[in-house]
Amino acid sequence: VPLVAVQALSDLRTVAPGSRALETSQDRGTEKQFFVDLGLSTAPFRTISDLDELRDALGAVGAPAILKTRRFGYDGKGQVRIDHHHDAEPAWEAIGKVPAILEGRVDFDLEVSVIAARSFDGGVVCYDPGENVHQQGILRTTRVPARISPSLARRATGIAGQIADALNYVGVLGVELFVVNDELLVNEIAPRVHNSGHWTQNGCVVDQFEQHIRAILGRPLGDGRRYSDVIMTNLIGEQVEHLDESWSDPDTALHLYGKHPVLPDRKMGHLNRIVRRV
Amino acid sequence: VPLVAVQALSDLRTVAPGSRALETSQDRGTEKQFFVDLGLSTAPFRTISDLDELRDALGAVGAPAILKTRRFGYDGKGQVRIDHHHDAEPAWEAIGKVPAILEGRVDFDLEVSVIAARSFDGGVVCYDPGENVHQQGILRTTRVPARISPSLARRATGIAGQIADALNYVGVLGVELFVVNDELLVNEIAPRVHNSGHWTQNGCVVDQFEQHIRAILGRPLGDGRRYSDVIMTNLIGEQVEHLDESWSDPDTALHLYGKHPVLPDRKMGHLNRIVRRV
Numbered sequence: 440v441p442l443v444a445v446q447a448l449s450d451l452r453t454v455a456p457g458s459r460a461l462e463t464s465q466d467r468g469t470e471k472q473f474f475v476d477l478g479l480s481t482a483p484f485r486t487i488s489d490l491d492e493l494r495d496a497l498g499a500v501g502a503p504a505i506l507k508t509r510r511f512g513y514d515g516k517g518q519v520r521i522d523h524h525h526d527a528e529p530a531w532e533a534i535g536k537v538p539a540i541l542e543g544r545v546d547f548d549l550e551v552s553v554i555a556a557r558s559f560d561g562g563v564v565c566y567d568p569g570e571n572v573h574q575q576g577i578l579r580t581t582r583v584p585a586r587i588s589p590s591l592a593r594r595a596t597g598i599a600g601q602i603a604d605a606l607n608y609v610g611v612l613g614v615e616l617f618v619v620n621d622e623l624l625v626n627e628i629a630p631r632v633h634n635s636g637h638w639t640q641n642g643c644v645v646d647q648f649e650q651h652i653r654a655i656l657g658r659p660l661g662d663g664r665r666y667s668d669v670i671m672t673n674l675i676g677e678q679v680e681h682l683d684e685s686w687s688d689p690d691t692a693l694h695l696y697g698k699h700p701v702l703p704d705r706k707m708g709h710l711n712r713i714v715r716r717v
Numbered sequence: 718v719p720l721v722a723v724q725a726l727s728d729l730r731t732v733a734p735g736s737r738a739l740e741t742s743q744d745r746g747t748e749k750q751f752f753v754d755l756g757l758s759t760a761p762f763r764t765i766s767d768l769d770e771l772r773d774a775l776g777a778v779g780a781p782a783i784l785k786t787r788r789f790g791y792d793g794k795g796q797v798r799i800d801h802h803h804d805a806e807p808a809w810e811a812i813g814k815v816p817a818i819l820e821g822r823v824d825f826d827l828e829v830s831v832i833a834a835r836s837f838d839g840g841v842v843c844y845d846p847g848e849n850v851h852q853q854g855i856l857r858t859t860r861v862p863a864r865i866s867p868s869l870a871r872r873a874t875g876i877a878g879q880i881a882d883a884l885n886y887v888g889v890l891g892v893e894l895f896v897v898n899d900e901l902l903v904n905e906i907a908p909r910v911h912n913s914g915h916w917t918q919n920g921c922v923v924d925q926f927e928q929h930i931r932a933i934l935g936r937p938l939g940d941g942r943r944y945s946d947v948i949m950t951n952l953i954g955e956q957v958e959h960l961d962e963s964w965s966d967p968d969t970a971l972h973l974y975g976k977h978p979v980l981p982d983r984k985m986g987h988l989n990r991i992v993r994r995v
Contacts, residue, residue, distance in 0.1 A: 644919060644945075644968055644991045652971075662967040666944065666994055667922075689940040690922050693930075713922045716944060 455559070455609035455655040460630040463606060467540050467627070468509045474625045477605055479598060481625050482617070483543035490531050493541060497524050500543040506530045509538045518576060545624060547617035551585045553599035554636035556650045556660050557608045564650070564663040565596040566643065569635050569671075571615070577704060581635045581671040582714075583642060587618060595623055602628060611636070611651035634706070638669040641692045641711035668714040679707035688712060733837070733887035733933040738908040741884060745818050745905070746787045752903045755883055757876060759903050760895070761821035768809050771819060775802050778821040784808045787816045796854060823902060825895035829863045831877035832914035834928045834938050835886045842928070842941040843874035844921065847913050847949075849893070855982060859913045859949040860992075861920060865896060873901055880906060889914070889929035912984070916947040919970045919989035946992040957985035966990060 442465070445458040463473045468486040475481065485496035487506070497504060502524055508517035519533045521541075550573065554566040570585035571578055585592065599614040602625075606612075613633025615626040636647040645653070645661025653661055672685065679701060686693055695708040720743070723736045741751045746764040753759065763774035765784070775782060780802055786795035797811045799819075809817075828849040835841045848863035849856055863870065877892040880903075884890075891911025893904040914925040923931070923939025931938055950963065957979060964971055973986035 641922060645970055649970060659965045659967055661970070662991075687937050689937055692923055692927060692939070713940075 482545045487539040496541040552635040555599040557603040563600045564660045638671040642669040670712045674708040676703040760823045765817040774819040830913040833877040835881040841878045842938045916949040920947040952986040954981040
């Protein structure tokens with residue numbers, strides 16, 4: 440989304456989510472600094488605009504680390520891992536010598552995400568935190584509830600609410616966090632419905648999609664309470680053509696996106712397996 | 718669906734549901750006789766092919782009665798009510814003098830429907846019976862559970878299973894019944910997912926749509942148990958443009974069909990209100 444277009448449009452019409460959320464989340468450098476300014480913890484990082492800065496940053500952050508373009512990255516794209524200091528130059532070449540951030544590798548216990556919805560009047564409803572497993576930068580599974588303590592879960596939803604408030608956000612927002620010991624590091628935000636919230640389709644009366652529409656239309660937010668323990672599994676690429684075992688379970692609902700063609704890393708659908716009714 | 722095409726196709730490929738179900742359900746006369754042959758109770762009826770037969774039938778069935786074309790009727794179309802014996806001729810004109818049935822009016826306590834799914838191996842899963850309210854021949858609301866005794870509910874699902882077996886049916890099937898005192902009269906069947914089963918989208922892990930796909934693909938049928946009490950309300954015509962009160966409830970999920978244009982009797986969407994978690 441061209442940010443200037445959104446900003447110009449918001450002088451004429453209500454735009455939700457607003458330009459602030461786009462501005463913050465579409466640049467990894469701005470986004471990280473926003474977390475820091477809120478007093479939230481993140482992985483160690485440095486913003487990078489040339490090779491010398493990258494070398495300095497590697498010295499400060501240490502290797503292994505991940506070099507990420509500031510803009511246009513998703514599903515692991517625009518990222519390269521740096522294992523040794525002497526790999527700085529090929530890494531800088533690999534991402535196309537564009538403005539970037541270097542992120543120190545975090546040896547996390549698990550990844551969680553919170554799907555929050557905020558209304559025009561400032562009300563916030565959070566779904567229960569989900570526990571995510573990524574492989575090659577792509578989300579593979581989300582399970583709810585996440586295997587974290589109730590107090591950590593409350594802190595995670597509290598952080599999501601704090602971020603939504605700070606952005607004066609309206610709509611559904613995904614917040615990804617790392618759990619390290621008993622600490623939460625904010626990884627990134629997604630100003631939209633999020634793959635890690637797809638479990639809500641079979642776990643809540645009002646799912647994240649309807650919740651977003653309710654929020655941006657100024658309707659009362661829906662009930663976000665979880666009525667089931669769910670494991671969401673993405674169907675990536677050819678997995679969608681091999682459903683024999685995964686979709687035989689009578690407690691598993693299938694969601695297909697109708698995308699063509701099937702490509703190796705393309706998200707083609709997902710399965711929501713109901714593990715237990717709450 | 719042209720029946721001969723389905724019959725010809727089924728010589729070449731597996732067709733589910735099969736031609737038997739179409740043949741039976743697309744003709745109200747054949748359908749009623751099928752119920753009778755199964756030993757099931759129906760409203761009193763006569764098949765009609767001319768005005769004399771209609772007059773005789775009115776004598777046998779009594780007035781008020783409903784004259785329905787044997788084919789091409791849905792949502793109250795192709796039907797005319799006859800209140801007096803001398804209205805036979807205008808009624809016969811009104812339906813276009815086509816083959817018809819005359820149905821005696823049933824003073825029922827309530828209408829219920831059963832959504833059943835049957836697999837290739839003969840397994841049947843029934844959703845809990847829903848209680849339906851029609852107005853002007855169009856379904857307005859379905860509530861689950863229906864306000865009938867557990868034994869009557871079991872008889873209703875038993876009848877649906879019996880019908881599905883008799884048709885060697887594969888897929889999802891809707892069966893509408895009248896409750897009169899403690900008796901069940903079969904009204905009609907719909908060889909497909911059915912409006913009165915839309916509550917399953919927010920009341921069951923696997924809804925009627927996925928259940929149908931599972932059945933016709935030869936997959937294990939999904940879990941059809943109800944986890945919530947639901948009231949489904951159709952959004953008919955302009956109701957879809959006046960959601961202010963109905964969609965403010967946080968426990969109500971909205972489903973829109975994306976149909977254009979909005980027409981007075983057109984089903985535009987529905988609301989599933991969760992009354993209680995089971």
